[in-house]
Amino acid sequence: xxNNLDFDPNETITLExxxxxxxxxxxxxxxxxxxxxxxxxxxxxxxxxLERLFRDVQASDFHPYLNGNNMHSLVKEFLKGIESxxx
Numbered sequence: 001x002x003n004n005l006d007f008d009p010n011e012t013i014t015l016e017x018x019x020x021x022x023x024x025x026x027x028x029x030x031x032x033x034x035x036x037x038x039x040x041x042x043x044x045x046x047x048x049x050l051e052r053l054f055r056d057v058q059a060s061d062f063h064p065y066l067n068g069n070n071m072h073s074l075v076k077e078f079l080k081g082i083e084s085x086x087x
Contacts, residue, residue: 011078012078015074015075015078018074019075021060022060024060025057025060025061026060028060029058029060032050032053032054032057033054035050035053036054
């Protein structure tokens with residue numbers, strides 16, 4: 001996608017990158033959640049690496065464009081051909 005970082009930034013590439021980042025963040029949260037459920041209560045102790053991973057993957061929600069409402073809005077504007085002012 002980035003062609004060895006030889007690309008011209010534009011709204012299409014930005015939207016693709018944000019979409020991939022959102023999907024990866026959601027997948028990571030899901031995997032960590034399933035691992036915590038499999039291990040049970042001990043996964044919430046600071047000594048357990050899953051506790052740290054849980055906190056780390058939750059940070060993906062703090063990116064301003066990666067929460068669901070912003071992404072849906074960006075995708076909708078892009079598909080309708082509306083020039084976004086959010087970038």
